[in-house]
Amino acid sequence: MELDFGISRKIFLDVATGWYDFSKRGSNLVSAKDISIPHIQGRYRLNACDNAKRVQEFFFDLEWSSFTPHGEKVDLVTRELVDYYFPQLREAAFQVLDIVLPFIQKQYVYIRASGTGLHIIFFLEGLQEGDWEAITQFIIVKSCLPNTKHASSLVFGLDADTIISSDRKISEFGSWNKWKKDFKHEVDYLNFATFLTPDELFLAEHYPFCPKFEAVRYPERYRSFPAPERLLTEAKRLPPADSPIQRKQSTSLPTAQKRIVVPFEGDIPLDDPASKVRRCSAYWNILRSRDTEWYERPFLVKHLIYVLKLTEQEILKLIDTYRCWDDYDPKITRFYVRKHFREGSSYSKVKKAPRIETLVKYGLCEKGHVCEFHK
Ligand SMILES: [Zn+2]
Numbered sequence: 001m002e003l004d005f006g007i008s009r010k011i012f013l014d015v016a017t018g019w020y021d022f023s024k025r026g027s028n029l030v031s032a033k034d035i036s037i038p039h040i041q042g043r044y045r046l047n048a049c050d051n052a053k054r055v056q057e058f059f060f061d062l063e064w065s066s067f068t069p070h071g072e073k074v075d076l077v078t079r080e081l082v083d084y085y086f087p088q089l090r091e092a093a094f095q096v097l098d099i100v101l102p103f104i105q106k107q108y109v110y111i112r113a114s115g116t117g118l119h120i121i122f123f124l125e126g127l128q129e130g131d132w133e134a135i136t137q138f139i140i141v142k143s144c145l146p147n148t149k150h151a152s153s154l155v156f157g158l159d160a161d162t163i164i165s166s167d168r169k170i171s172e173f174g175s176w177n178k179w180k181k182d183f184k185h186e187v188d189y190l191n192f193a194t195f196l197t198p199d200e201l202f203l204a205e206h207y208p209f210c211p212k213f214e215a216v217r218y219p220e221r222y223r224s225f226p227a228p229e230r231l232l233t234e235a236k237r238l239p240p241a242d243s244p245i246q247r248k249q250s251t252s253l254p255t256a257q258k259r260i261v262v263p264f265e266g267d268i269p270l271d272d273p274a275s276k277v278r279r280c281s282a283y284w285n286i287l288r289s290r291d292t293e294w295y296e297r298p299f300l301v302k303h304l305i306y307v308l309k310l311t312e313q314e315i316l317k318l319i320d321t322y323r324c325w326d327d328y329d330p331k332i333t334r335f336y337v338r339k340h341f342r343e344g345s346s347y348s349k350v351k352k353a354p355r356i357e358t359l360v361k362y363g364l365c366e367k368g369h370v371c372e373f374h375k
């Protein structure tokens with residue numbers, strides 16, 4: 001792939017365990033020839049600016065939201081569940097293929113069974129600025145599939161947040177879910193991502209699991225297809241109102257997006273510190289948002305330590321019970337909360353909760369917000 005497309009940027013991940021990109025302290029991104037482990041985990045999606053042939057990769061991530069058919073949250077994904085959901089997942093994949101295959105020959109369309117979901121991938125040549133967005137939008141809109149990342153019940157659809165972000169890490173054929181299994185405990189089986197063709201997907205009756213590395217199938221090579229004129233014309237004809245891709249607005253602070261706050265149903269016992277957190281919407285919303293930004297979480301932790309006087313264990317328990325963060329990982333949370341308690345860490349320097357002006361500035365509460373902590 002690197003040679004075929006003349007890739008000039010280091011986009012390949014050289015770690016065996018999972019997804020951690022420690023690029024801030026020494027990068028684990030390398031050129032393909034420098035990968036030191038037997039199977040590649042992942043890489044950045046190939047963008048036209050990163051290769052001599054100016055090939056653009058298109059990537060559609062099909063998955064189900066992690067709920068049972070009755071609407072309970074799924075904490076541990078089992079092989080049985082993945083297989084049980086497979087017919088509907090496959091149906092969703094067909095809805096994407098129905099849009100793609102009339103334009104792009106099927107030998108150029110690659111399907112990856114990632115372990116729980118399906119990825120549909122193809123590479124186009126000769127695109128102009130903006131064409132990637134137009135085609136991606138067109139396929140998302142025309143497939144009529146729901147966005148799995150903001151679902152509150154079981155849906156089969158597209159992880160649109162991942163698909164439309166322009167600089168994106170994706171797993172590669174041969175990558176395994178060891179990190180998810182042994183460290184995050186999200187799945188109960190080991191699996192390697194494997195390749196299948198659209199025809200094989202049509203015929204598949206079961207989810208194409210691949211428990212052994214030796215059994216991984218790879219496409220012979222990635223090949224790019226000249227961008228079909230007709231696809232471009234149709235994509236550009238899509239009214240912009242339908243566009244699921246929001247263009248980045250240049251505001252001074254990174255808070256332009258709307259928060260998705262999950263309402264809490266039910267009572268919180270009075271001796272549970274969460275009942276106090278709930279009395280300030282600013283902090284409660286940090287806890288209850290699906291898309292809480294990394295820079296917001298220390299505000300909450302400081303409030304818990306310096307105003308509510310909670311211990312490290314109480315804080316971890318509270319976050320574990322009440323947070324709605326899509327990317328919540330208990331180990332990472334513990335790692336950061338601990339820093340607030342450790343003298344000499346950058347997190348323990350400021351020993352007070354943020355001022356109300358700070359919360360307003362970051363869009364965490366309205367100007368004039370009043371509560372028992374903010375009078
Ligand atoms: Zn996904």
Ligand SMILES: [Zn+2]
Pocket residue numbers: 279280281282283369370371372373374
């Ligand atoms: Zn408040």
